[in-house]
Amino acid sequence: MAKTTYYIPVGPIHPALKEPIRVEAEVEGEKIVKVDVKRGFAHRGIEYMGMKRNAIQTLYLSERICGICSISHPYAFVIGSEKALGIEAPPRAQYIRTIIAELERIHSHILWLGVIAHEIGFDPLLFWTWKGREKVLDILEAITGNRINYAMYMIGGVRRDLKESHIKALRDMITYYWEFTEHMKEVFLSDPVYKARTRGVAQLSKEMALKLNVVGPTARAAGIRMDVRQDIPYDAYADMDVKAIVPQDIVGEARGDAYDITMVRLYEIEQSLDIIEFCLDNLPEGKILAIPNYVALLNKIKKTEGEAIGAHEAPRGEVIHYLKYDGTRDGPAVWKVIAPSYNNINSWAPLLLGAEVADIPVVVAYIDPCMCCNDRVAVVEDSSGRLLDYSYLHKKAVEKTRKLEKELGVRR
Amino acid sequence: MTPETIFYAIGMPIIGVLLGLVYKGIDRRVSARMTSRIGPPIRQPFWDVGKLLLKETVVPENAVRWIFNAMPILAFASSMTLLLYIPFGILRAPLEGYGDLVVILYLLTLQALAMAIGGFASGSPFSSVGAQREMVLMMSYEMPFAIVITGFALIYKSFSLSTIASTPVWSIVGPLGGLGVLLLLIAFLWVTPAELAKLPFDIAEAETEIAEGMLAEYSGRNLALFYLSDAVRGFAMIALEVVLFFPFTLSYLFGLNLSGAALYIAEGLWFLFKVLVLYILAVTLVRTSFARFRIEQASRIFWVYVNIIALLGVILIWAEVM
Numbered sequence: 001m002a003k004t005t006y007y008i009p010v011g012p013i014h015p016a017l018k019e020p021i022r023v024e025a026e027v028e029g030e031k032i033v034k035v036d037v038k039r040g041f042a043h044r045g046i047e048y049m050g051m052k053r054n055a056i057q058t059l060y061l062s063e064r065i066c067g068i069c070s071i072s073h074p075y076a077f078v079i080g081s082e083k084a085l086g087i088e089a090p091p092r093a094q095y096i097r098t099i100i101a102e103l104e105r106i107h108s109h110i111l112w113l114g115v116i117a118h119e120i121g122f123d124p125l126l127f128w129t130w131k132g133r134e135k136v137l138d139i140l141e142a143i144t145g146n147r148i149n150y151a152m153y154m155i156g157g158v159r160r161d162l163k164e165s166h167i168k169a170l171r172d173m174i175t176y177y178w179e180f181t182e183h184m185k186e187v188f189l190s191d192p193v194y195k196a197r198t199r200g201v202a203q204l205s206k207e208m209a210l211k212l213n214v215v216g217p218t219a220r221a222a223g224i225r226m227d228v229r230q231d232i233p234y235d236a237y238a239d240m241d242v243k244a245i246v247p248q249d250i251v252g253e254a255r256g257d258a259y260d261i262t263m264v265r266l267y268e269i270e271q272s273l274d275i276i277e278f279c280l281d282n283l284p285e286g287k288i289l290a291i292p293n294y295v296a297l298l299n300k301i302k303k304t305e306g307e308a309i310g311a312h313e314a315p316r317g318e319v320i321h322y323l324k325y326d327g328t329r330d331g332p333a334v335w336k337v338i339a340p341s342y343n344n345i346n347s348w349a350p351l352l353l354g355a356e357v358a359d360i361p362v363v364v365a366y367i368d369p370c371m372c373c374n375d376r377v378a379v380v381e382d383s384s385g386r387l388l389d390y391s392y393l394h395k396k397a398v399e400k401t402r403k404l405e406k407e408l409g410v411r412r
Numbered sequence: 413m414t415p416e417t418i419f420y421a422i423g424m425p426i427i428g429v430l431l432g433l434v435y436k437g438i439d440r441r442v443s444a445r446m447t448s449r450i451g452p453p454i455r456q457p458f459w460d461v462g463k464l465l466l467k468e469t470v471v472p473e474n475a476v477r478w479i480f481n482a483m484p485i486l487a488f489a490s491s492m493t494l495l496l497y498i499p500f501g502i503l504r505a506p507l508e509g510y511g512d513l514v515v516i517l518y519l520l521t522l523q524a525l526a527m528a529i530g531g532f533a534s535g536s537p538f539s540s541v542g543a544q545r546e547m548v549l550m551m552s553y554e555m556p557f558a559i560v561i562t563g564f565a566l567i568y569k570s571f572s573l574s575t576i577a578s579t580p581v582w583s584i585v586g587p588l589g590g591l592g593v594l595l596l597l598i599a600f601l602w603v604t605p606a607e608l609a610k611l612p613f614d615i616a617e618a619e620t621e622i623a624e625g626m627l628a629e630y631s632g633r634n635l636a637l638f639y640l641s642d643a644v645r646g647f648a649m650i651a652l653e654v655v656l657f658f659p660f661t662l663s664y665l666f667g668l669n670l671s672g673a674a675l676y677i678a679e680g681l682w683f684l685f686k687v688l689v690l691y692i693l694a695v696t697l698v699r700t701s702f703a704r705f706r707i708e709q710a711s712r713i714f715w716v717y718v719n720i721i722a723l724l725g726v727i728l729i730w731a732e733v734m
Contacts, residue, residue: 006537008622016620027537029544030707119620121611121704127447193612193703357541358706361620 004028008357012041016119016361019371023348023364027357035352037345043375047335054331055081055155055301056294062321063149065337066373068111071104072314073337073373074153076321079234080310081155084325085300087291089235091284093157098236099170099279100144100152101312102272106177107136108315109265109272112368113184116262119361120197125187132180139173142166155297156290167280174273181269188262198258202351202363205256212346216317217268218367220246221261223254228313240278245271258366298330307334316340316368339373420496428495431684432643433457438688439646439696446700457643461636469632474535483530484630484637490522491641491648498651499577500683512571513561516652517554520607523641524550528616530638531626542625545707546609546616552714553606553613559722560596560603564656566729567593573655580659585732592728597657599722604653604694606714608646612702613710650691651683658686 005028012020020041026034046065050058059081062073075097082088089097110133117125137147143166144150152158188194204214209222219226227244229237245267247254254260291297305327311320317340324334344367351363380388404410437454444451471477497516524546531543565571567585581593606613617625630638661679705713 006540008537008541015623027541030541117703121614121618121620122702124443124447124700125703127449131448191703193705196709197703197706356706356708358615358618358621358704 005033010360010364016364018115019369021345021369021371023352023360025352025357025360030356030358032352032355032357032360035349037348039345039371040375042372044372047337050335051332054298054329055325056298058331058335059153059155060151062337063151066339066370067148068108068370069104069314069316069319069373070149071100071152072312072319073321073339075101075312075314076310076319076337077323078153078155078310079312080308080321080323081301082290083308083310084306084323085155085304086306087156087300089157089290090287092161092286093288093290094235095279095283096158096162096288097153099162099276100140100150100158102275102279103136103140103143105272105315106269107133107140108368109269110136110184112265112315112365113188113262115368116198116258116362116365117194119365120194122194128187129184132184135173135176135180139166139169142169154289154294155301157288159289161288162283167283170276170280174277177269177273181266181273184269185266188266189259194262195259198262198362198366200255201258201355201359202261202347202366203255203257204347204351206254208350209256209347212350213343214317214347214367215343216314216340217261217264218317218344218347220244221254221264222256223248226318228311228318232311234312236279237275239282240275242271242275258362261366301325302330303327314340316370316373317344319373337373339370341367341370342374345369345374424495425492428492428644428647429640432640432645432647433461435647435650435688435691436643439691442692442696443700446696457639461639464631464636464639465633467632469634470629472535472629475629476533476535479533480530480629481634483526483533484634484641487523487526487530487641488637490519490526491644494519494523494648495644497573498648499573499655500651500680513564513573513576514571516573517557517561520557520645520649521550521554523645524607524609527626527638530630530634531616534626534629536629538622538624538628539626541622542616542618542628545618545622546626548707548711549606549613549615552711553603553718556599556714556718556722557603557607559719559726560600560656563592563596563722563726563729566726566733577655577659581657585729589729589732592725592732593657595721595725595728599718599725600653600657601694602713602718602721604649605698606710607649608695609642610695611699612705614699615704615707615710618704646691646695647687650687650694653694654683654686654690658690 005026008025008027009022010025011017011022022038022041024036024038025032046061050061053061059074059077062077063070065073078089078097110129114126114129114133117123117129140150141147143162144152144160152160204212204218204222206223209219209224214222215226223246225244225246227242228234229242230244233242245264247256247260247263250263250267291300304325307322307324309320309322311318313319319340320338322334322336322338323332326333347367348363352360355363380393382388434454434457436457437452440456441451441454471480494516497511497519528543528546528550531539531546534540561571564576564581567581567589568575570576582590585593605611609617617627622628627635627638661682
């Protein structure tokens with residue numbers, strides 16, 4: 001009998017992927033009949049590294065977990081640390097932190113819009129959106145000194161203050177982006193080819209979304225009203241009324257497909273602009289650090305015993321840091337990072353099954369995956385390069401225990 | 413064999429390749445400027461070909477070796493032959509009288525077919541999926557293409573390209589037929605990007621989906637031959653379009669009274685200018701302003717909409733001619 005299915009490996013190196021992950025698809029013609037997602041290509045042991053350093057070094061390390069949301073991880077980290085230490089950032093610092101986080105959301109969402117355009121072969125749109133993204137990167141550079149990896153946050157505040165010139169530049173930027181977003185909405189949401197390629201693709205129902213535990217815009221596109229900024233508000237978000245952006249509020253119904261997620265992201269850019277404007281209008285005066293002396297801060301951490309969870313709504317969904325200070329070191333004794341892509345990648349396999357080969361890039365890109373955020377585990381291979389699966393390792397472990405029991409004469 | 417035929421046999425392919433690469437360079441440059449980039453220099457395609465010719469030609473282990481290596485040559489040869497059937501302005505086609513529009517249709521098909529067979533012979537899943545897509549796409553766009561050519565045959569009562577080139581189509585059709593020809597032009601403009609495997613119909617080579625598809629396993633000299641045949645095909649296809657739909661010569665438009673070499677040079681440049689304008693409008697502009705379709709969407713577009721447009725055009729022409 002003739003072979004009717006092809007095996008298509010997507011990744012770990014593939015033009016549709018910007019970071020390493022592997023999607024193994026078996027296709028019949030254009031239809032995917034079998035799919036497997038393999039992760040774990042970008043494991044760096046970063047949590048272990050963080051547990052060997054002091055808290056300020058770990059804060060900088062946390063910026064390097066992700067290449068795009070370089071403020072989301074520090075945000076969750078400082079919130080967790082402040083909770084554990086029992087200190088609170090001064091109001092001005094809280095507002096500045098919120099402004100920076102929203103600036104990052106704007107640049108991350110515009111980046112995604114460019115990426116999805118590239119994935120469906122619409123490169124001119126990629127160039128145009130990324131050209132528009134330059135403005136927010138310039139602002140971030142003016143405020144923090146860097147386009148990416150801002151090194152802005154500190155446990156108990158921020159490291160740099162907002163000057164009058166920054167505020168003026170921010171207001172200019174807000175005007176610019178209101179216009180630009182309006183233009184982007186027109187281009188993305190009314191383009192017939194874009195609609196043809198994304199409508200009904202990567203469609204996640206509300207039940208499925210709840211079952212798969214997806215977070216962030218992926219969940220909101222499916223119609224679930226969840227947003228850390230709305231559910232457990234922190235910093236300046238507590239002073240304003242942040243509402244999760246869901247498609248049913250915009251067009252009346254949520255279909256949870258790639259088109260809806262585009263809509264959610266576009267409207268979230270506008271929401272971010274609103275938040276920044278609110279923060280600028282209500283920016284409190286005062287100092288920017290609760291404990292300006294870093295040595296004093298580290299000493300306080302050394303004497304602190306406690307644990308806390310810090311959560312922040314990153315552009316891709318909720319990022320959660322669990323921290324434990326044990327009172328012997330000036331750094332975290334336990335540090336656990338949960339990145340949104342870890343949950344969102346769950347949606348790939350069910351969405352790809354029955355989809356077309358042409359939909360692979362859209363399904364892969366629509367959650368805006370960040371592989372370097374989510375790899376927490378390394379896998380074991382034997383000498384011939386064969387992957388040892390969990391059940392095999394478990395069996396071996398049991399065998400070893402039995403052997404030891406026998407040797408030591410332990411009765412069961 | 414006269415010296416003239418030898419000149420054509422050697423000169424035309426060289427001129428065709430040069431022009432094809434220059435147009436490709438201009439296309440890339442214009443497309444870059446449209447998307448606010450600087451873009452490569454116009455001679456970049458020449459460098460690309462030169463670099464590819466220097467590179468090692470890798471044949472995959474599980475490829476069917478002789479088919480894999482023969483297909484680029486077949487594609488290149490058919491594109492070279494194609495050039496000999498295109499009349500350059502008032503210059504007659506070298507192989508005039510030995511074939512007509514139908515041969516051109518087959519030669520264009522042959523290149524796509526060579527690429528698809530090469531893709532199947534590569535033994536790579538990406539190439540196989542790409543080749544399958546190319547076959548489906550070919551079945552979709554060849555039909556409207558054939559209908560357009562039938563429409564012209566109805567008007568001129570001949571498939572000969574020289575007959576068509578000698579008299580502008582717009583001057584011999586009435587208002588009803590003119591509308592028909594206009595519909596044929598629309599159908600032909602839809603077919604152009606598909607025939608040239610450009611966006612929005614570069615489905616068989618989709619980079620982000622199947623990593624350049626049929627060409628995934630090709631490298632070195634083989635890839636250079638495909639690159640060249642692609643460049644020549646782009647030029648030939650647009651030239652064909654100019655001959656069919658915009659055959660207005662300078663003398664016809666402005667009543668210039670040139671003769672001898674001056675006439676040939678002026679008309680030749682005018683023809684190249686027309687090709688350039690149409691190339692930018694029909695290829696560059698289109699590929700810069702569309703996203704890639706899915707294969708079943710592209711099939712539907714051709715089978716339903718473009719076919720209807722083309723058939724309507726033929727019916728209008730038929731109504732006038734009969």
